[in-house]
Amino acid sequence: MNPRGIGAQTAGDDVAALRTATALVVLAQSTYRTLQTNTAGGGATAVPLVRDLLAAAVVELGDARSALTAATTGAGGRAQTAPDPAYGPVVDAALPTVRTPADVVGLVLTLEDVLAQTLVTDAAGLSTPALRALALRVGSESAARKATLLMVNSLLSAGRADLVVAPPDLASLPGGIGTVGFPDTRFPTAKAAPPEEGN
Template sequence: MVSPIDERGLRELMVESDDLQSDAMRTARRDLDDYVEAVLDTRAERTGSRDPGGMWPGWGKAGLVAGLTGAGALLANGVAAADAAQDVQALQTAASLENVAVATYKTALTLPFIGGADANAVVKAFAEKTMAQHTEHGQAFNAAVVKLGGKAQNDPNAKYAAVVQQTVPTIKGAADVVALAIALEDVAAQTYTKNVSQVSTAELRQLFASVAGVESQHKAILLAVKALIDGGAPQLIALPPDAAKLPDAAGGVGFPDAFFPTEKASPVAEGAVK
């Protein structure tokens, strides 16, 4: 196989991938806009107003509207409000998970074996790029929340922030950091996969799916990296790897499940703004 490329080569690849992903970002933003329009249209059909009014339908206004339009509208609006409120909560929880991920990668990059002189160049570059992608995901989720009249979630998810806080002092090397990152990526990917079944519009289903796929890619690469570190072969973490020297099992360790699990998914309201 080809010998590993140098760090500059890796950076060039990342620039190329940035160009590619900017198209995807535009698509995601369009999906968000479509989603917002779909929700507001639904609201207009049911309440006569597209104005979220600084508050999400169902959080106070729904009762007033229902009182004016009768019991039938109450039922319809109640369903719409419940769906929409859950959508906002899901987006806020997603943003909270992204905030934890960003903070964790940021901390990791201050460690000598991830972002310092002792770091593997590929691992360092991966951590930087992944942190940037999580930042974009958080921005996208919060942009949708704000457009829908909710509050942006700028805090980390409390449950997983505590996990990180407890774990960081025990970190002794790159493998520990990678294990922590795998856990966070897995929770995010499982949450968004499950969110696909919990949100109320096609556009939002697609958005969550599109981010779930990226988090699971992070997980796949981290699983492969951890296997090589644990196996005492960190020198094989290169781009491209020397495939001839990779152990057999490394070929499958990155994707352990035929169907992506969801049992670790965060509840929809776990990271919602109180």
């Protein structure tokens, strides 16, 4: 087993990575909140289960933001309160085009994927066990939301909004729903935001 430490990351690197992760969380939470006010996300044409997912995500991301902010200041950095500058404009451009529950799910799915991939990368690179544990906990929460969104997205894309209910009619669900939520044996990291992106 390689006896070296797990990375050459410094406290300054930690702060940059934590601030970038926080910026993605800020953007994701803001996007979820905005979508709650959209007709297709929280209004007349919303799917009730999707509405519940949005509400739960807002709470979870709020907790994540608090934890990441505490970690940032604990590492000697300034709290990040701004949304991610790379994906913020993407969201701004996409929001006016959201018309359907599928649009809602598709937009937050993109954000959750980038957030989770960023935190998974951080979980292997941050300099202390406590920071790595935090990144992996928050990243796993994001991955779990991604899995659920993938299932919902699959059903909505197939025109089966009637199956997006809790509890589901297991006998009616397509078999493929059983695996569509975990497409990768190892969680990918290619889309991880570079640490300086939101610093």
